[in-house]
Amino acid sequence: MLFDAPDFDAHEGVHWFADRATGLRAIIAVHSTHLGPAAGGCRFWDYASDGAALTDALRLSRGMSYKNAMAGLPLGGGKAVILKREHKDDALLEAFGSAIESLSGKYVTAEDVGMTDHDMTVIARKTRHVSGLPVSAAAAGGNPGPSTAEGVFLGIRAAIRHKLSRDNFNGVHVAIQGLGSVGMALAERLHAAGAKLTVADIHPDRTARAARDLGADVADIRAILATTADVLSPCALGAVLDEASIAALNVPIVAGAANNQLATPADGARVQARGILYAPDYVINAGGIINVAAEYLGAGDAASVTAAIAKIEPRLADIFATADADGRSTDVVADAMARTLIGR
Template sequence: MKFWDDMKIHDMEQLIFCQDDKSGLRAVIAIHSTKQGPALGGCRFWSYASEADAVRDAMKLAKGMTYKAAISGLPYGGGKAVVWNIPGITDRDAAFEALGRFIDRLHGEYITGVDLGTTTHDMDQIHLHTKYVTDQSGTLGAMGDFTAEMTAYGVFLGIKESMRYKYGSLDLHNTRIVVQGLGKVGYALCRLLHQAGASLFVTDIDTVKTAIAAKEFDATPVSPETIYTQSCDVFAPCALGGVLNHISIPLLTCGIVAGAANNQLADERLADMLEQRNILYAPDFAINAGGIISTGAELSGADAARAQLAVEQIPHTLAAIYSYAKISGITAVAAATKLAEIKFM
């Protein structure tokens, strides 16, 4: 992997490689931008096929966090820490302690928090060595699954706004919605959609999760292999990124794609393919910004109620994006990107 070339492609400010032989820690901290404030973004603990894949993921996610913060009007830039889940990690607690020491050396340029594969307990270990962490015990982010719930809430409101823009109605009763991925955010989204009267179709690579969600939300279980061909009004990707590609997009039968996953488009140019198929795409970094919005609110001293009010700005953000896209004759992705870049560049 040509790290310098990739940093240039993604406009990265810094890549910090971290290792600790005692615990087996292998991690990278990607800082995309600090122009508007400290780089804010969670810490991911995940298995990757190679170290290059881990670094690329960190950079893409960090860049996405900058755009999330910018489009949401937050005084932060974007960053992401990725801990490579490999057999060499002999002591998980010690590994996250070591990561905390690395983060502290950045003197506040990067603030971390819970992300895919990490927990409040992991953040507690980081917090032993730095104050530049969120979601540790005693914080709002550690209260239940508050961050995930706020992300899901923002996506739920974003789906309603997308329905209003596309079909002229906020009513989700009997709307056919596919939810792909039943992690904390996807599951919470299903709960909100079910309460709103939507007719759900659910899938996850974990068949047990699929069965549980189908029972709780009176949903139709669908296999991961056939999920893209499921007839629906809204397709909500809530798993890993890159699911919208040259193979999957032609299979979609929906009118709207609006979900919680990061980097849903395998290539941003695929937004044109969605547009050509008359599918409204809610830019992921705008609709799934509930987590960073609620974290930013907490860092400013807000309580849960005020954090939720901040998340409720997401429909207004999407409305502005859709309006700008229509006026400018460009895709919603291009419109969201331009609006975000105005704020942080």
């Protein structure tokens, strides 16, 4: 079953854990340790089947290899999934910590969907291969949202320079889907830089705040993806770019934080065919992982994290130029660069 799974990519290891006493059922997928320990968050999720959990672990761990490599980090790619049960208690998290410890540092965990920074402190009772712990504001680490927003801001700047020959944001119109941890911080930066904003969120208090404090126009959540603007910045959900939404886009650039924006690999080519510049999600949204990695590796203060995030801008410029020169879509160019970096 595993070797034939569509998302199996000669992963270095796929580890299944079950603990009778606590009810833990988890999969840790180690895609690559070529550049360092396989780092990637843990997802606590109600999967329809064990197969669905495996698919998620395989796909997400490969994505982390690409993301960490393109972020210039000395880290490989891995991901854990815990099959949800009613209670996520300390005993279950400690059992998961022991599972991580049994891999002797090959895999390093952090938060993902369904996990909190408090959960990381419980896991840390059993293993030191954990990051994303609560930290003081001055240190590197902690909530990655603002760091991700900083990288997305710089990535959008690379995109408007490449596509619109613009060196600044004055009057550049950005439509943002989702004003959460990343989207709101991004909106604040763009507003401060002179951009015009259109925003949408399912929480009316967030859009109201953006309208009041940032002069943003508010769009309906069903209309935001088709807003006529210079840039669409998806900062809410994955899989927003599919055949129908791509056909309805009214922007020359898509550049946002959301993971897995392309619903299928074919959608990268669809965006390209429409002449729209797409900033590959795992390259532009790497600010958070750069911040988390600095914490885990103990390799840096806030200034060095800022310097590492700044490299997202030239990295994207390189991807855009290569894609233009080769006639390939930007997602394909980024994947190829990442695979070269991880020796595949």
